[in-house]
Amino acid sequence: MSRRAVLSGASGAREGGAGASARYLAPGWFTARVFNPAVALLTRRGLPLAGSRVLAVRGRSSGEWRTTPVNPLEVGGVRHLVAPRGTTQWVRNLRAAEQGELRVGRRSEAFRAVELPDADKVPVLREYLRRWAWEVGAFFDGVGAGASDEELLAAAPKHPVFRIEPLR
Known part of the structure; x- marks a missing residue:
């Protein structure tokens, strides 16, 4: 599979849910084998980079924790x-x-995730790009924090966004 493999259509997307089309941009070798493991290791040790956290979610088939x-x-x-x-x-x-x-480190925060509809993503995507464009801007097809609301709304279906609600 190429680094920028793109899946489109309904396959992989939740029926009737946010994001009518599924799109996935696979990480390159360096990101998958060096950068992400290094960030995860530092975060697990209690040294998050730029506010990073390790997301742990139960696998939908295996039930095993995936991070x-x-x-x-x-x-x-x-x-x-x-x-x-x-x-x-x-x-x-x-x-x-x-x-x-x-x-992060030995601390763990359980949360409930609520996926946002595309119309509610604009301010979140704008702030996300303002803060982390240096790291993730390449995945937004030229759309940046200074883009119009219409441009961000057009990009919204390609980028799932979840609201985090603490459980404890």
């Missing part, structure tokens, strides 16, 4: 998770489980 580094984002006092690469495995697992944990 990946993520960048939670607070907008208007509400925390969110944004999937810059599209409908990744963690997105599919979170849609199925509807809850997970955000971990």
Whole structure:
């Protein structure tokens, strides 16, 4: 599979749910084998980079914990998770489980995840790009934090966004 493999159509997307088309941009070798493992290791050791956390979600088939580094984002006092690469495995697992944990060091926060409809994603995507464009901007097809609301709304179906609601 190529680094920028794109899946489209209804396959992989939840029927009737947010994101009518599924899109996944696979990470390159360096990201998958070096960067993400390094960020996850540092975060597990209690040294998060740029506010990173390790997302833990039960696998939708295996029930085993699956982990990946993520960048939670607070907008208007509400925390969110944004999937810059599209409908990744963690997105599919979170849609199925509807809850997970955000971990840093020995601390773990259980949460409920609520996927946002595309119309509600604009301010979250704008802030996400403002804060992390240096890391994820390439996955937004030229759309940046300074884009119009219409441009961000057009990009919204490609990027699942979840509101994080603490369980404890």
